[in-house]
Amino acid sequence: MTRHVAVVGAGPAGLAAAAGALRAGARVTLLDAAENPGGQYHRMLPDAYAAADPGRLHHGWRGFVRLRDHVLGHARCDWWPESTVWSLEREGEGAPHVHVLRGEADAMGRERRVLRPDALVLAPGAHDRVLPFPGWELPGVHSAGAAQALAKGERVAVGGHVLIAGTGPFLLPVAASLLEAGSAVRAVLEAGPAATVARGWTRRPRELASETGKAAELAGYAALLARHRVPYRTGRAVIEARGDGRVEEAVTARLRPDWSVVPGTEKTVTVDALCVTHGFSPQLELPVAAGCRLRNGGGSVEVDGDQRTTVAGVYAAGEITGIAGAQAARTEGLLAGWAAGGGASDSPVAAAARRRRDRGRAFAARLAAAHPVGAAWRGWLRPGTVVCRCEDARYGDLLDAARDPAGASARAVKLGTRAGLGPCQARVCGPAVTELLSGLVDAANPHHRPIAQPIRLGELANPPTGTTDQEESAR
Amino acid sequence: MSPRLVRADRDATGRRDVPLHITVDGVPLTGIAGQTIAGVLMAAGRTAWRESPSGTPRGVFCGIGACFDCLVTVNGVRDVRACRRRARDGDAVATQSRAGREAR
Ligand SMILES: Cc1cc2nc3c(=O)[nH]c(=O)nc-3n(C[C@H](O)[C@H](O)[C@H](O)COP(=O)(O)OP(=O)(O)OC[C@H]3O[C@@H](n4cnc5c(N)ncnc54)[C@H](O)[C@@H]3O)c2cc1C
Ligand code: FES
Numbered sequence: 001m002t003r004h005v006a007v008v009g010a011g012p013a014g015l016a017a018a019a020g021a022l023r024a025g026a027r028v029t030l031l032d033a034a035e036n037p038g039g040q041y042h043r044m045l046p047d048a049y050a051a052a053d054p055g056r057l058h059h060g061w062r063g064f065v066r067l068r069d070h071v072l073g074h075a076r077c078d079w080w081p082e083s084t085v086w087s088l089e090r091e092g093e094g095a096p097h098v099h100v101l102r103g104e105a106d107a108m109g110r111e112r113r114v115l116r117p118d119a120l121v122l123a124p125g126a127h128d129r130v131l132p133f134p135g136w137e138l139p140g141v142h143s144a145g146a147a148q149a150l151a152k153g154e155r156v157a158v159g160g161h162v163l164i165a166g167t168g169p170f171l172l173p174v175a176a177s178l179l180e181a182g183s184a185v186r187a188v189l190e191a192g193p194a195a196t197v198a199r200g201w202t203r204r205p206r207e208l209a210s211e212t213g214k215a216a217e218l219a220g221y222a223a224l225l226a227r228h229r230v231p232y233r234t235g236r237a238v239i240e241a242r243g244d245g246r247v248e249e250a251v252t253a254r255l256r257p258d259w260s261v262v263p264g265t266e267k268t269v270t271v272d273a274l275c276v277t278h279g280f281s282p283q284l285e286l287p288v289a290a291g292c293r294l295r296n297g298g299g300s301v302e303v304d305g306d307q308r309t310t311v312a313g314v315y316a317a318g319e320i321t322g323i324a325g326a327q328a329a330r331t332e333g334l335l336a337g338w339a340a341g342g343g344a345s346d347s348p349v350a351a352a353a354r355r356r357r358d359r360g361r362a363f364a365a366r367l368a369a370a371h372p373v374g375a376a377w378r379g380w381l382r383p384g385t386v387v388c389r390c391e392d393a394r395y396g397d398l399l400d401a402a403r404d405p406a407g408a409s410a411r412a413v414k415l416g417t418r419a420g421l422g423p424c425q426a427r428v429c430g431p432a433v434t435e436l437l438s439g440l441v442d443a444a445n446p447h448h449r450p451i452a453q454p455i456r457l458g459e460l461a462n463p464p465t466g467t468t469d470q471e472e473s474a475r
Numbered sequence: 476m477s478p479r480l481v482r483a484d485r486d487a488t489g490r491r492d493v494p495l496h497i498t499v500d501g502v503p504l505t506g507i508a509g510q511t512i513a514g515v516l517m518a519a520g521r522t523a524w525r526e527s528p529s530g531t532p533r534g535v536f537c538g539i540g541a542c543f544d545c546l547v548t549v550n551g552v553r554d555v556r557a558c559r560r561r562a563r564d565g566d567a568v569a570t571q572s573r574a575g576r577e578a579r
Contacts, residue, residue, distance in 0.1 A: 033540070035561075040539070045488060046509030046561065052489030105540070105559035108552050127541040139523035139534040146538025146558075154514040155481040155490065158535075181481050245532055246522045272477060283541075389536065389544060392529040423543035423554070428536075454554070 002027045002076070005340045006098050006117035008085050008286060011039015012326040013318025013333035014123035015064075018071045020337025021121070023349065028341075029115055030071065031080035031100060033453070037068055039125055040145065041326040043153040057152050057180065059217055060326075083113075086453040088120075088289040095120045095313030096290050099464070101455060108456060112464035119313045119340035122287055122301075123333060126280035126319035130166070131377050132395075132432055135241030136276070137386045144174040144277035157181035159273025163250050165189040165238040166277040168371045172221035174275055175230060185230045186269055191237040191278075192371050193257045200370020214327060214363065239266075239380040241274055250274050259374025278373055281431055282320040285452035290314050296322070305354060306345055307336035315340045323368065328360030378436060387436065388429040390422020398433065402440040410434075410441050425449050480507070480518035497566040499524070506562050513538075513545050513557035524557070526572035546571050 005021040007014045010032035018030040030037075036044040042064045045051045055061030072079045082103060088096040095117050103110030128143035130136065142158050144166060150156040157178060163186045164175050175188050190197060225232055239261060240251040254265035284294065287301045292309040295302040300323075301316040303309055309316050317336040318329035335353040343350060381387070383396030401416040413419065419433050420426030426433070483492045493508040497515060506515030513535050516524055523532035525546055536544040538558050545557040548569040557568075 033559075045490065048493060048509030049488070049490040049507075051491075054488055056487045104561070106552075106555040107560075127537055127539055137527070137531060137533070139532050142535060143537045143542075146535055149538040149558075150478075150514065150517065150535070154510050155486055155488070156478055156510075156514050156517050157481060158478050158517070160477070160479075180487070182485070389527070389533075389542065392527050392531070423546065424541065427541045 003118045003342050004029070005119045005121060005337065006095075006115050007031070007121045007123065007337065008098070009039065009123035009125060009318070010034070010037035010079075011123060011125050011318060011329065012041050013125070013329035013336075014039070014121065015067055015071055016330040016333030017121040017123055017315075017317050017337030017340070018077060018333075019067060020334040020339075020343070020349075020353075021119075021341030022071065022074050022076055022337075024338050024341030024343035026119075026341030027076045027078075028071075028074075028337075029078045029080060029117065031083040031085065033082065033084040033105070035081045037072065037079075037081075038064065040149070041329075043149060045153065045155070049155075057177070084110075084453045085124075085286060086451055086455045088286055088452075090291060090311075093312060094118070096311075101453075101459065106454065106456075108458060110459055112459060112462060114464045117313075119315065120290070121307075121315045121317060121333070121336045121340050122290070122292075122309075122320060123316070123318045123329075123336075124283045124286055124320060125329075126282045126323060127427065128277050129279045129281045129431060130276050130428070131278045131373070131380075132385060132387050132429070133239055133241070133380045134382055134385045135243070135247070137389050137392075138241050138243050138247045139245070140243070140247035140272060141241050141274045141276065144170060144275045147273070147275040148174050148177050151177040151181045155181065157183045158275065159183060159271065161186055161271050162273045162275060163187055163189070163238065163252075163269055163271045164275045165191070165236075165250070165252070166279075167191045167373065168277060168279055169218065169367055170277055170280075172218065172225075174277070176221050176224055178275075179224065179228050179230070183273075185225075185228065186271060187231045187233060188225065189236045189238065189252060190232065190234045190371075191255055191259060191374070192234060193255075194234040196257065196372070197234055197370050200366050214325065237380075238274060238276065247271060247274050255374065256376070257374065258376040260376035260379050279371070280319060280323045281427070282323070283427075284320060285449050287314075287316055287320060288449075289452055292316065306339040306350065307332055308339060313340075322361070322364065324361055324364030325367075328357060328364055331357040331360055387433060388417070388419035388422065388426075390424050390428075391418035391420075393417040393419035393429075395436070398436060399440075402437055410437065413437060413441055477520040478517040478522065479520065480510075480514075495562060495564045497562050497564075497568055499568045500570055508564075510562050511558055512547060512549065512555075512560050512562045512566070512568055515562045516557065524570045526574040528573045528575075530572075530574035
């Protein structure tokens with residue numbers, strides 16, 4: 001019988017994984033929580049916008065459309081839009097069973113389905129990482145990804161006068177999107193020092209040449225900022241947001257290389273929106289549910305040369321294996337799908353994909369080296385600074401709980417302050433809280449959530465329909 | 476100024492707007508078909524529509540369904556992520572508050 005591969009996520013990694021598995025001869029079920037494929041990078045406009053030229057907002061649009069049409073139109077591919085995987089269940093030796101909710105986001109009465117594939121490719125991507133600072137909970141302060149999602153995905157500009165701050169190359173496409181949407185970008189502030197950024201970007205130029213697409217994209221952003229006279233400053237960060245009920249001004253300051261504030265360098269900038277990013281957090285709920293081993297201190301999924309995780313039948317691709325951008329995600333996906341679909345590891349397809357993946361990864365490692373997060377960021381916090389947005393847990397409470405003379409564990413701190421116990425289940429505050437508590441209490445695995453995505457009790461009570469691994473058509 | 480929708484006649488994507496009407500806490504609001512509920516609210520100039528446990532206002536933070544800051548009640552169903560749910564003509568949206576109720 002033809003192998004059945006389920007692919008979770010239809011971003012650059014998942015879409016390419018579907019193509020790889022199809023190429024290896026497998027039957028594919030590709031699913032995504034969104035209505036359209038593309039993920040965060042090729043976030044599409046809603047069909048209802050009937051856009052005449054949707055590609056205007058995208059890099060590599062033609063390649064994306066070709067891949068999308070090939071995969072979604074393939075006779076062996078089933079496309080499941082608006083399908084959220086809420087849990088994975090291991091039974092015996094095979095790939096885990098995939099529990100899916102189909103229907104509108106967070107609606108009642110979504111259809112419950114269970115897939116029993118021969119192999120599973122996980123490609124759920126990442127979300128922004130934002131370090132806490134005083135005032136970051138004010139409305140009008142957004143993750144940079146939110147600004148990007150709103151501008152690209154529905155043509156909403158988050159503000160008229162916007163400051164973009166944080167660290168990493170992602171600051172640049174966000175600035176480009178906001179300028180395109182008509183916002184005035186006050187400045188782009190990279191917290192890292194100029195020397196580190198420059199060293200990371202210019203080391204081994206030959207490597208850069210092989211990633212010409214990315215280099216050209218970045219050069220384009222630099223030109224765009226210059227044209228709009230948007231200052232790009234290194235070694236400067238937003239250390240506070242202020243406003244009455246919404247952000248009205250941002251306080252910026254010069255930073256030392258460890259991200260401690262240089263006293264007396266504070267400046268106040270009037271804004272109506274502030275976009276912040278300090279890198280990305282891979283969405284590790286599904287790989288953790290599948291039992292995949294993590295690496296880098298729990299920061300990403302461990303994979304072998306063919307994108308195999310440590311769990312039989314489970315492959316991982318894209319941002320969950322390490323933040324490397326859309327290009328690397330695509331080649332990883334292709335390789336993962338090929339292997340999951342039964343393609344030979346020594347075939348030319350696999351060898352070529354591996355080479356391209358390794359180049360993409362090397363480029364990413366370099367960018368990461370150019371944008372490390374400085375440990376002294378905690379100096380921006382005050383006792384009253386909200387650390388956990390969901391529960392309004394404050395930095396001072398966290399420290400008090402951790403220093404409890406009765407002895408504290410991560411669990412006790414959590415229960416005492418409720419940090420990480422709100423609706424987002426520590427997706428946002430998890431990495432920061434772990435870092436702030438390090439050395440004070442033993443940390444717990446921040447990615448363990450019994451349920452990967454919210455499911456309503458009524459839905460849980462209903463038995464799944466159509467539990468099957470048979471051919472099924474979407475919608 | 477506030478968040479806003481790129482005007483259709485200036486939008487390089489050449490989109491066509493089909494108006495859509497929802498109510499938010501009983502007040503009518505016009506959006507366009509395809510927008511999320513968060514998109515409709517933001518395009519109408521709103522930055523906040525929820526209250527945290529200590530009563531501070533919240534709106535969109537992550538924009539992709541990870542932070543749960545943007546929760547609303549839609550047609551009587553609580554805890555819907557406004558940034559993930561497409562608005563539909565006639566939707567009755569109610570804002571939510573966690574103030575007091577679950578605060579420490
Ligand atoms: C908000 C945001 C905007 C970004 N914009 C850009 C940009 O403009 N330019 C850039 O260079 N980089 C951008 N990035 C970086 C981006 O992570 C990568 O460049 C690239 O999109 C990663 O590809 P991926 O396939 O690994 O993941 P993604 O593109 O994130 O795709 C993952 C897909 O999985 C789906 N998914 C996740 N969990 C589930 C589940 N449980 N059930 C079903 N489906 C699920 C998601 O809906 C998504 O479509 C952005 C990141 C974020 C968070
Ligand atoms: S803004 Fe984060 S979940 Fe909607």
